[in-house]
Amino acid sequence: MKELFLRINEAIKQREDTVLVTVTESSGSTPRAAGARMLVDKSGRINGTIGGGAVEFRAEKIAKEVLKAQRSRAETFILAPNDVVDLGMICGGNVVLFFQYLSWQNASVQAICEEVIQHFNRNQQCWLITEINAERENGFGVYSVETGLIGNIPAKLKEEKFKAGLSEVKVDERIYSVEALLQLGKVYVFGGGHVAQALVPVLKTVEFYCVVLDDREQFLTEAVFPDADQRMVIDLSNIDASIQITEADYAIVMTRGHQFDFLIAKQLLETPAHYIGVMGSKQKIAVQVKKLKESGFSMEEIERINMPIGLKIKSETPAELAISVAGELIQKRAEIPKG
Numbered sequence: 093m094k095e096l097f098l099r100i101n102e103a104i105k106q107r108e109d110t111v112l113v114t115v116t117e118s119s120g121s122t123p124r125a126a127g128a129r130m131l132v133d134k135s136g137r138i139n140g141t142i143g144g145g146a147v148e149f150r151a152e153k154i155a156k157e158v159l160k161a162q163r164s165r166a167e168t169f170i171l172a173p174n175d176v177v178d179l180g181m182i183c184g185g186n187v188v189l190f191f192q193y194l195s196w197q198n199a200s201v202q203a204i205c206e207e208v209i210q211h212f213n214r215n216q217q218c219w220l221i222t223e224i225n226a227e228r229e230n231g232f233g234v235y236s237v238e239t240g241l242i243g244n245i246p247a248k249l250k251e252e253k254f255k256a257g258l259s260e261v262k263v264d265e266r267i268y269s270v271e272a273l274l275q276l277g278k279v280y281v282f283g284g285g286h287v288a289q290a291l292v293p294v295l296k297t298v299e300f301y302c303v304v305l306d307d308r309e310q311f312l313t314e315a316v317f318p319d320a321d322q323r324m325v326i327d328l329s330n331i332d333a334s335i336q337i338t339e340a341d342y343a344i345v346m347t348r349g350h351q352f353d354f355l356i357a358k359q360l361l362e363t364p365a366h367y368i369g370v371m372g373s374k375q376k377i378a379v380q381v382k383k384l385k386e387s388g389f390s391m392e393e394i395e396r397i398n399m400p401i402g403l404k405i406k407s408e409t410p411a412e413l414a415i416s417v418a419g420e421l422i423q424k425r426a427e428i429p430k431g
Contacts, residue, residue, distance in 0.1 A: 093129075093212070093273055093274075093299060094208075094209060094212040094299070095139060096112075096129060096131055096139050096140050097205045097208045097209050097212075098205075098209060099131055099138055099139045100112070100131060100194060100201070100205045101202065101205045101206065101209065103133060103138075103194075103196060104196045104201065104202050104205070106196075107196050108133055108134070108196055109133070109134075109159055109162070109193070109194060109195050109196055110131055110132065110133045110138075110159075110194045110196075111131070111132045111133075111155040111156075111158045111159055111191050111192065111193055111194065112129060112130075112131055112191075112192040112194055113129065113130050113131070113132060113142060113151050113155055113189055113190070113191055113192075114127070114128070114129045114142075114189065114190045114192065114222070114269070115127060115128040115129070115142055115143075115187055115188070115189060116166070116188050116189065116190045116224055116258075116269050117186070117187065117188035118185065118186070118187045118188070119185050119186050119187075126258050127257075127258045127271055128140075128141070128142045128143065129142065130142050130148065130151070132151075132152055132155035132156070132159075133159075134156065134159060136152050136156075137152055142189065147169055147187060147189075150169070151167075151189055151191075154167055154189075154191060155191055158191045158193050159193070161193075162193055162195065163193060163229075164190070164191055164192050164193045164226070164229075164230045164232075165190075165191050166188060166189065166190045166191070166224055166225075167188070167189050167191065168186060168187070168188050168189075169186065169187045169188075169189070170186055190222060190224050190269065192222055192230070192232060200232075200233070200242070200243050200244060201232070203242055203243070204220075204232070204233060204234045204242055204243050207234050207236070207239060207242050208220070208234055208273060211236055211238075211273070211274065212273075212274065215274065215276065215278060215301045215321070216236060216237075216238060216274070217236065217237075217272055217273075217274050217276055218234050218235065218236040218272075218273055218274065219234065219235045219236070219254050219270050219271060219272050219273065220233075220234055220270075220271050220273055221233045221234065221235060221241075221243070221245050221249065221268050221269070221270050222268065222269045223245075223266055223267070223268050223269075224260075224267055224268065224269050225266060225267040226266065229244075231243070231244050231245050231246070231266070231268065232244065232245070233245035235249065235250070235254060235270075245268075246263055246264065246266075248263050248264070249261065249263055249268065249270075252270070254270065254272070255272070256272050256428075256429075257271070257272060258270070258271045258272075259271075275299065275425060275428075276340050277300075277301070277338075277340035277341050277342060277366060277425070278301045278302070278303050278321075278340075278341050278342070279295055279300045279301065279302050279303065279341070279342045279343075279344060279421065280303050280305060280335065280337065280341060280342065280343045280344065281302060281303065281304045281305065281344045281346070282305050282306070282328070282331075282343070282344065282345045282346065282347055282352075282356050283305075283306060283345065283346040283347035283348060283352075284304055284306040284308065284311030284312055284316065284317065285311070285346060285347075285348060286410040287346050287371065287410045287413050287414060287417075288304060288317075288344075288346055289316060289317065289410070290410040290411050290413070290414035291344070291410075291413070291414040291417055291418065292304060292317055292319050292320050293319045293414075294414045294415065294418045295418055295421065296319045298418065298422060300342075300421065300425075301321050302319070302320050302321050302322075303320065303321060303322040303323075303324060303335070304317050304320045304322070304323050304324070305324045305325075305326050305328075305331070305334070305335070306325065306326075306328075306347075307325065307326060307327065307328050308325075309325050312324070312325055328347065328352050328355055328356060329355050330359075331356065331359050331360075332359070337360070337363040337364070337365050338364065338365075339364040339365070339366055340366055341363075341365050341366060341367075342365065342366060342367040342368075342369075342421055342424070343356075343360050343363070343365045343367065343368045343369070344369050344371075344401065344417065345357055345360070345368070345369065345370040345371065345401075346370075346371040346401075350372065350376050350379060350380065353370055353371075353372065353376075353380065354380055354383050354384070357370055357380060357384065357397060358384065358387055358389075360397075361384070361389055361393055361394070361396060361397070366424065366428070367398065367421065367424045368396055368397045368398065369397065369398040369399065369401035369402070369417065369420065370397055370398070370399040370400070370401055371399075371400060371401045371402075371413070371417075372399060372400055372401075373400070374400070377399045377400055380397075380399065381394055398420065401416075401417055401420065402416030402417040402419070402420050403416045403419040403420050403423070404416075405419070
């Protein structure tokens with residue numbers, strides 16, 4: 093999502109108008125759920141996707157029409173054969189797309205983009221607000237607790253309860269799509285070895301905020317972890333002195349030795365972390381369980397830890413392990429209620 097707003101900003105600097113295409117409603121067996129987005133300029137799609145296929149092909153054409161008309165609009169697609177406005181698809185279902193016209197000359201568009209990018213950089217939640225039933229120029233803006241409303245959005249919207257996921261809000265007969273843009277929660281990766289180096293770039297492509305921690309400064313350089321959001325040298329025996337793990341966070345333990353893994357796992361069980369995972373062989377895991385029991389933890393508490401970490405796909409190399417772990421984190425993130 094951050095990349096999408098970076099591309100909008102780039103287009104503004106190049107004096108190019110764009111159209112932000114968003115799935116605002118979907119039902120049945122549709123390619124993408126509500127909230128999926130793509131960005132289109134005069135050459136076609138330049139970032140994101142709403143599922144490919146006939147819907148995306150037609151949406152690109154409509155987006156180019158919106159660029160010419162310089163006016164936002166909504167379109168409904170029926171994804172079933174033999175309907176009047178169908179696309180000849182067999183998957184079944186309906187999808188509503190909103191085509192938000194973004195003029196490079198509109199100063200508020202650039203302000204909105206820059207604000208969104210800053211919130212991604214700080215891992216702070218913000219909500220994109222789009223008026224979806226306007227007859228002329230529609231409202232478009234962003235809201236955050238830190239900065240309030242930015243854009244041509246009524247102040248009354250601040251009275252609404254902003255929540256996770258996508259929702260619709262009605263203010264003075266105007267309907268607004270309100271979407272939380274960030275999936276909050278940091279991924280704390282303990283250990284800067286080969287698997288961590290393969291894992292962090294994968295996690296960044298699926299929009300996790302990554303913090304790499306080690307007690308060896310040489311493993312925490314920009315050259316080793318160019319994609320990490322943060323790199324922290326810490327005392328592995330006292331992680332509370334450096335970080336505060338919340339119920340939204342993920343903790344991944346893959347240090348250089350089982351003794352360090354044990355030290356960290358013991359501390360992580362005292363936190364409300366959403367996910368804890370420890371890498372290791374069956375033998376190493378058995379040792380970890382035994383030592384945690386001896387430290388006074390019950391099996392119920394120990395079972396909070398996913399070990400061995402990752403989906404069971406017979407992964408062996410660092411690259412394969414990275415895919416396995418990323419897959420498990422995607423699964424755990426998807427289980428979080430959106431309401």
